[in-house]
Amino acid sequence: MHSFTYSTARSVDEAIALVGDKGRYLAGGIDLLAELKDYLVTPAPDILVNVKRVGQPGGPAGGAGDAKMGLLNGIVHVAPAGKEGEAYKLGANVTIAEVAANAALKKAFPGLTHAAGEVGSTQIRNVATLAGNLLQHSRCWYYRHPDVTCQKKGGDKCLARDGENRYHALFTGGSCVTVAASNMAMVLTALDAKATVRRGKETVTLSMPDLYAKAWTDAAAHHSLAPQDFLTSVTVPTLRKRSAYRQQSERKEFDWALVSCAAAGNVNGGVLTDARVVLGCVAPIPYMSLEVNNFLQGKPLNEATATAAADMLLKGARPLSQNGYKVPLAQALVKRALLALNETAG
């Protein structure tokens, strides 16, 4: 890799100051270091700012850390149960393993902990952070290849579109057919979570669709954040009592989903409300349709409803030469995820 300066930030302010114009934040490093080793990050960052110490109490430089943000490695229950605004706030540095194992989250959002448990392997889950997972870059094999220049790396066309595209998108707003593959993104979108981001001096709140919108049309983008934007936490409202996640991979464990589906909502007397269904690995963003979510409002949660929703969600799919199988696969997973809302376990 190219050489860079390495620095540890103790507060968000310090991290933002250190990262400057050409730096990157380093969390678990699983994605970033792999990209740097393959010379995929251009321009090459001049500094890596370790953010794993941000907000940690007792840090020599940071003191109490960034009190406003809460601990970046904490999972906090916000507002009393049953009250307006009840939510869980997940710090950016929480590991995927911590999410998967958290008992309160398992009860509140079974789909979330399930999705976390399906990320990579035990080793990866132990190191991967929530922010790093949400902001991970494309896994497209053209993008990841050190010796080819695809559109995502400034080339003039998407090589997958007419090439090897079995793992690629059914939907895209632009010409790049990479897919968003973060498990966490899918289920957090279904749960209508909000991301809190420090942008310079401002603190902005982004919906999950906003967090990814840019990647829908812009081939160069992996998400909507600039390298200087600092994601501090994700807030998940408890409004939806049921959530579920289903993915299918070529292998049972330690494999990327071919397609994943997250669903969330409320079920009362067999009737579905506030439902949101999200597909993963079919578009450059978590793929959701308001039309489908609206359709589900007040519908009985049964096979017929699930089938109709699945068909509706896949309606505009534009399969490439090798990924047509994702259509029936996605339909099957939408049905399974939705029907799983019948159970509290997700």
Next chain:
Amino acid sequence: MPTLPDHTPIAAAALGQGRGPQAAKAEILWPTPARVLSTDVLRVDAREKVTGEAKYASDVQPPGWLYAMILRSRWAAAKVTAIDTSEALKVPGVKSIVLAGGEQRRVRYYGTELAAVAATSKQACLDALRAIKVTAEPLPFVVDERDAMKEDAPRVFDGPNLSAPGVKQEGDVANALSSAAAVVEGELSTQVQIHHPLESHGNTIVVKDDGATVWASTQGIFSVRDGIAGNLKLPQSNVQVICDYMGGGFGAKFGPGVEGGLAARLSKETGLPVKLMLTRLEEGLAVGNRPSSIQKIKMGASADGKLTAFEAETVGTPGTGGGGETAGGSGGANVATPYIYKVPNFKVQQRAVATNAGASRAFRAPAHPQGSFGTECMLDDLAVKLGIDPVEIRILNDPGENRRKEYALGRDKFGWKEKYKKPGSSPGPIKTGVGCAGATWGGGGRGTRAEAQINSDGTVEVRVGTQDLGTGSRTLVAMVAAEAFGIRPDQVVARIGDTRFPPSGASGGSTTTASLCPGVWDACQNALAELKTRSGMADVAGPNWAVACRKIGINPISAQGEWKQGLSSSGSGGVQFVEVEVDTDTGYIRVKKVLALMDCGLIVNTLTTTSQINSGIIMGMSYALHEERVMDKATGVVLNHSFDTYKITNLADTPEIECILLNMPERGVIGIAEVSNVPTASAIANAVANAIGVRVPSLPITPAKVLAALGKVPKMSA
């Protein structure tokens, strides 16, 4: 039949087994019953391997060693006109750069070695590789075998891509097909599979004026020795190759390779030790693969299921390893077909087609898994068409007496009769199915010398110039000596992996165990005779051992011995039964159970034999469901160069495996590694077809292909 515990060896005699053909000729030389042989003995080096004490070629760090890395062609085909290393040589830490094949040359695949650099750090190597300027004129190329066969395809070599067909025939196949009671026809295809040993290819090399020492990750220490000696023009006697441990080869690690030659030259240039281990990306490019195959097959049988006709046209790509007039190296891409079956009327036409891709190399049972897949799939389809049970049709047609017995035994053990249902008939979206297939391999041993030394304190050293490809060679050496001397395996120090020891062959073709065990046995018998003479005792075994050894005197006893026919023979075999569950909504296949019944003569160590079979089955499953080299037609690169997209079966998918070993000591030692790998993919494919009622004709059988076979994939929108 009593229930047998997992991997219980069954005395062939107890099953009423006939002796193998060779056994009839050979004197029975192995002791029966054995004391140590045919038992479970833990690897003598298990502790070293698990704790990390075991030093592999990549772990060795001679003082002052340099890192080395290779610059490879970014072009799939090009005329290289200049390689400028001047800037690269200025990178701090860089000690030397050598060219791989001259400055001006044709390259024919992405990944061809162009140059190598040695430096004091890995980063310095990486920086230097990026600073080397290569000027080249890109040329047209073709990486897909179907494209390469087209009339107007770019030529990989000067000659045509497609080789002339090799034809084998007997009888009158056209007539036999037209008069058959049933004929099935299909196009079956298999992918290019990459060896991907977990330890990559490479060496640590120290070259001095008068000789060289090489720590190699290799299947053949002597072939590496001769290769390096040739490369450096050194006397073979002055080159020592050491391979104490190695992390897999599967047929791709015989010689020193281009990488070994480059490392040797860099060491010579710098006067320092050089370590050059390939990266995972490089493993996918230039150090071998199993050729693909496309097999058009017609198979016919009489109404009672006897095979009467077999016609096949096959083509596959060994990359740059064959096909064109000027090609060579891999032996092409022929498949072993109609595999184990003797069909009176057959015609087989085989061709190889060159592509701009890394050359194939021998890969665990070369030609067999492909041939097995084509033949066994068609045989099952034929059985279905005729309404005959797939096990029955095999017992009827398989000429192998041992396999027929294994089918009969396995059928009961597996519960085949209860489990086999009409294809696609299991209810619900998750369908179960069963399949089976058989295999054959040679696996006989060959010339090996070994040396046994008995010391006066009763300790024993055995030296043999073999290497442990992962099959447990060291342990087998200790077991054979322990058997011969009436002592325990842990009383024997087995020394292997050094060209200073008496020579044994390279580890290929499942020959290692069958080569070294007879050599060690013979050496031990000679040492034993000497011990009897020196001690004046007729019985030196067991309780007498220590007493006898004390009488040896100052000079230890040292005796050599050699491989002898009869202590080993050839012809391993076996059958496998598989049960799968297929989710017809998602296309996901779960292999629930594999039952293997295998025979390889005398089972030396039941534990390591079972381990080989387990590995063969897992690798076969990986071939059936997961592995596939994916190349990009537009750029010519290998796209899945890392393990997240070059998928290998991992533990979570590994099924319950049950091994039944048929022990036939009278046949001598035969290798098991390759034969165990062959039938798995075919049996899985047959089980999937049985589950879903349609044939998925190409490997790997992915969820995408299952859904397509089920007719669930919508036609592509334009």
